[in-house]
Amino acid sequence: MAAEPIRVVVTGAAGQIAYSLLYMVAKGDVFGPNQPLILHLLDIPPMMGVLEGVVMELDDCALPLLVRVVPTADPAVAFKDVDAAFLVGAMPRKQGMERKDLLSANVKIFKVQGEALDKYAKKDVKVLVVGNPANTNALVCSHYAPSIPKANFTAMTRLDQNRAQAQIAGRLGVGITKVKNVIIWGNHSATQVPDARNASVEVDGATKTVPEAVADDEFLKQQFLETVQKRGAAVIAARKMSSAMSAAKAASDHMRDWFAGTRDGEYVSMGVISDGSYGAPKDIVFSFPVQIQNRQWKIVQGLSVDEFTRSKLDVTAKELLEEKEEAMAVCAAD
Numbered sequence: 001m002a003a004e005p006i007r008v009v010v011t012g013a014a015g016q017i018a019y020s021l022l023y024m025v026a027k028g029d030v031f032g033p034n035q036p037l038i039l040h041l042l043d044i045p046p047m048m049g050v051l052e053g054v055v056m057e058l059d060d061c062a063l064p065l066l067v068r069v070v071p072t073a074d075p076a077v078a079f080k081d082v083d084a085a086f087l088v089g090a091m092p093r094k095q096g097m098e099r100k101d102l103l104s105a106n107v108k109i110f111k112v113q114g115e116a117l118d119k120y121a122k123k124d125v126k127v128l129v130v131g132n133p134a135n136t137n138a139l140v141c142s143h144y145a146p147s148i149p150k151a152n153f154t155a156m157t158r159l160d161q162n163r164a165q166a167q168i169a170g171r172l173g174v175g176i177t178k179v180k181n182v183i184i185w186g187n188h189s190a191t192q193v194p195d196a197r198n199a200s201v202e203v204d205g206a207t208k209t210v211p212e213a214v215a216d217d218e219f220l221k222q223q224f225l226e227t228v229q230k231r232g233a234a235v236i237a238a239r240k241m242s243s244a245m246s247a248a249k250a251a252s253d254h255m256r257d258w259f260a261g262t263r264d265g266e267y268v269s270m271g272v273i274s275d276g277s278y279g280a281p282k283d284i285v286f287s288f289p290v291q292i293q294n295r296q297w298k299i300v301q302g303l304s305v306d307e308f309t310r311s312k313l314d315v316t317a318k319e320l321l322e323e324k325e326e327a328m329a330v331c332a333a334d
Contacts, residue, residue: 005036005067007082011113012089013041013071014050016241017130020248021086026058026066030256031084033065041071042078043089075116082121084259086251087113087141090131092242099189100326103133107327108334110137114144121145126258126295127153130251134188135271135285136323140331142273142285151297154258155271157184157192157287159243159250164194164228168201171224172213178202179210183289184228184269185278185309186316187323192287193312194228196220198303221308262292267300278305278313284320 008025010018022039024030031037039058043051051071058069072078079085091105110129117125125148129138134155142153164182169175179201185193197220199210214220227234235243257268267289274286277299290297305313 005038006031006084007038007040007080008084008086009040009042009078009082010086010088011042011078012087012131014043014047014054015088016244017088017247017251018086019054020245021088021251022054022058023061024248024252025086026061026063028065030252031259036065036067038068038070039066040078040080040082041069042075043071043073045073048073075112076120079113079116079120082125084255085117085121085125085127086130086255087127087137088130088251090137099133103136103323103326104330106131106133106137107140107330110141111144111331111334114141117141118145118147121148123148125152126255128251128255128258129153129155129271130247132188133323135287135320136327138271138285139273139324140327143328143331150273153273153285154254154297155188155285155287156247156251156254157188157269157271158254159247160184160188160192160194160228160231160287161269162246162250162253163231164196164224167224167227168196168199168210168214171219172201172203174201174203180266181289182210182269183267183303184287185313186280186287187320188271188287189316189319190229191312191316191319192229193309193316194225195309196224197306197309198289225312257292258297259295261294262290267291270297272297272299275299277301278303279310279317280313281317281321284317284324286317286320 138153138155161184165179169179182199183195196210201213271285271287274280276282280286289300
């Protein structure tokens with residue numbers, strides 16, 4: 001076992017997503033089978049009783065890597081010296097609530113958490129924002145943590161990528177590992193752009209591009225796109241609750257790849273600060289295909305973007321610019 005435990009904070013730790021995520025993190029799925037860790041669990045004061053039950057369960061799992069659990073409602077305790085942060089806690093969207101109302105409530109939460117990260121966390125902390133609107137929350141969080149590099153703040157589009165990969169695998173009747181390099185561009189919202197045009201698939205021992213294997217352009221432009229964009233709503237309609245287990249798995253995948261790196265020739269989707277690649281506006285958090293080495297991500301360059309995809313990229317970029325403007329106005333007025 002590695003001698004030094006790392007400190008990992010999970011916010012919204014008494015919630016549904018965290019309930020699945022904490023087990024994955026504590027048993028070694030994310031940071032490796034030899035990395036001991038101390039879990040910091042943050043939630044709001046009314047949830048402390050529930051959180052106590054979660055801590056009991058973590059104890060009862062008898063996990064060899066879990067050195068200690070620190071439950072708290074105080075951001076100063078939660079973010080102290082952390083190496084990695086899963087920012088899951090956010091106000092969920094309620095029926096009849098406009099996206100704008102959600103943005104306003106959640107931006108304030110992520111402003112406070114950005115300030116706490118800036119003050120208490122390690123300067124090389126890796127931050128994953130899961131709480132929605134994730135891209136804009138990550139941008140706000142980074143803005144209020146000026147001493148931490150902007151590249152250390154990311155938003156989760158891995159759930160969308162996992163959904164897209166599963167749709168292609170299901171369509172072609174192959175195992176999930178046979179499909180590689182499906183991309184999610186843009187915002188984690190209904191304007192996201194799932195793109196399988198640069199993806200490959202192994203069918204009967206031969207590797208082909210996904211468009212070749214699917215041989216149905218209309219499917220890729222319509223059904224595939226819309227199924228992935230609307231999958232979260234479909235899960236809520238069926239389960240009467242949001243997609244917590246798959247979101248936890250995606251958060252685990254995202255952070256694991258950030259710490260362990262991507263495989264040669266493969267890339268993953270992450271919401272990262274835009275440098276203007278692929279014509280995306282600069283200084284918004286935009287989902288790109290990235291490759292990761294030594295815990296540093298790099299946007300994959302030179303992929304082909306057809307006219308259809310380009311038009312969709314413009315729509316998701318416009319939405320992100322509008323969200324950014326609203327979010328900064330809320331913060332300034334706060």
